[in-house]
Amino acid sequence: MLQSLIYRLIAVTYIAFIFLTSFFFFIIALGIFVVTAPFDQRLRALHRFTCFWASLYIWVMPPWSVSIHGKENIDTDETYVIVSNHQSLVDILVAFTLFTHFKWVSKAELFSIPLIGWNMSLNRYIKLRRGNSTSIKQMYTACEKHLNQGSSVYLFPEGTRSESGHMRPFKEGAFVLAKRLNRPILPIVINGSRTAVPKGSFNFHGETHVEVTILEPIPAETFGDEEARALADRVHGLIEERVIVEPETA
Numbered sequence: 001m002l003q004s005l006i007y008r009l010i011a012v013t014y015i016a017f018i019f020l021t022s023f024f025f026f027i028i029a030l031g032i033f034v035v036t037a038p039f040d041q042r043l044r045a046l047h048r049f050t051c052f053w054a055s056l057y058i059w060v061m062p063p064w065s066v067s068i069h070g071k072e073n074i075d076t077d078e079t080y081v082i083v084s085n086h087q088s089l090v091d092i093l094v095a096f097t098l099f100t101h102f103k104w105v106s107k108a109e110l111f112s113i114p115l116i117g118w119n120m121s122l123n124r125y126i127k128l129r130r131g132n133s134t135s136i137k138q139m140y141t142a143c144e145k146h147l148n149q150g151s152s153v154y155l156f157p158e159g160t161r162s163e164s165g166h167m168r169p170f171k172e173g174a175f176v177l178a179k180r181l182n183r184p185i186l187p188i189v190i191n192g193s194r195t196a197v198p199k200g201s202f203n204f205h206g207e208t209h210v211e212v213t214i215l216e217p218i219p220a221e222t223f224g225d226e227e228a229r230a231l232a233d234r235v236h237g238l239i240e241e242r243v244i245v246e247p248e249t250a
Contacts, residue, residue, distance in 0.1 A: 018057055022115040025053045033122045042151045044101050046123055053119075054096035063207040064090075066097050070214035074100050074186065079152050080217060081178040084188035085167050085239050086156035091193050094210050095154060102152040105139060130159065140177065147181050157232065167240050170232040179228055182220045187235050189213040189242045213242060 029049060036045045058064055074080075082102055084095070092104075104125040111117040111127055126142045129135035143153045157170035178185050192210040215238060223231050 014057075014061065017060070019115070021056075026115040026119055029053070029119045029122055042101065042146075042149055043123055047101055048099070050119060050123055051096045051099045054093045055099075058090075058093050058097060064210070065208075066094055066210045066212060068098065068212045068214070070216075071098070073214045073216050074098070075217075076100065078217070079147055079150050079183055080186035081147070081174050081183050082152055082154040082186045082188060083157050083170070083174050083235060083239075084154075084190055085243055086158050086160070087190065087194035090208075090210065091156070091190050094190060094193060094212060095188075098212070098214075100152070102154040103143075103146045105143065105153060105155045108135065126153065136173070140173070143177050144181060147177070147183055152186070153177070157236075166245055167236065167243060170236040172228045172232050175228045175231040175235070178220065179223065179226075179231070182224075184220050185218040185223075185231075185235060187215040187218070187239050189215065189239050191242075191244045215239075215242075 029046060032046050032049050033043070037043065040046075058066055080102075084091070092106075103123070104120065105128055106120065106125055108127040108129045111120050111125075124146075126139055126146070127135065128139045146153055153174075155174045157174050158168040159171050160168070175185070177183070190210065190212055192208060195208050218235065226234075
């Protein structure tokens with residue numbers, strides 16, 4: 001009982017810290033945008049700062065740690081369709097610790113969060129309303145624009161976080177994009193995040209180590225004749241065989 005109360009206090013303190021510091025960081029982000037946007041079309045400087053902002057919320061939690069393997073598989077001069085499994089809200093923070101340039105494809109509701117959501121809009125990340133055909137078309141258009149400008153796009157093809165830890169089937173959208181624009185796919189495996197913040201919970205759950213494994217890119221020329229559904233299933237298999245299914249967390 002006492003441990004549960006302590007964990008709840010830690011969670012409340014952590015969330016309060018995020019929102020209080022977001023005022024300060026958003027002012028900095030807005031300044032970076034105003035100064036750099038006229039000559040930095042891809043908003044690389046702003047995204048770099050956003051990587052720091054998000055990573056800080058990992059660094060300030062001593063019980064949380066992240067290790068990254070395969071960073072050498074990222075060619076900073078290449079433009080990827082980045083895909084990974086999705087187990088927790090922490091996955092978003094963890095992805096930023098890669099400090100590589102990309103545009104998020106994220107559910108539209110997150111853009112309405114004060115300060116953090118406003119920064120997502122400043123970065124020109126991509127909104128998606130699931131189940132809305134107009135929004136899906138707009139998402140494809142925005143992704144194509146960013147990919148053509150040289151910005152990678154990052155998607156969670158499962159569509160939503162897994163409750164059980166077992167991966168959901170991949171939706172085809174990311175793979176349709178890769179085929180249409182002839183872009184390589186960069187698969188990423190995230191392990192350990194589910195125990196940090198399980199779906200449906202905002203409690204603190206103790207020590208968590210997250211391992212990120214960046215697999216070798218899949219060149220576009222290797223899947224030119226492959227159907228998007230088959231490609232999605234193939235990449236799903238590559239990631240799934242490296243995902244560790246963790247026990248239930250209370």
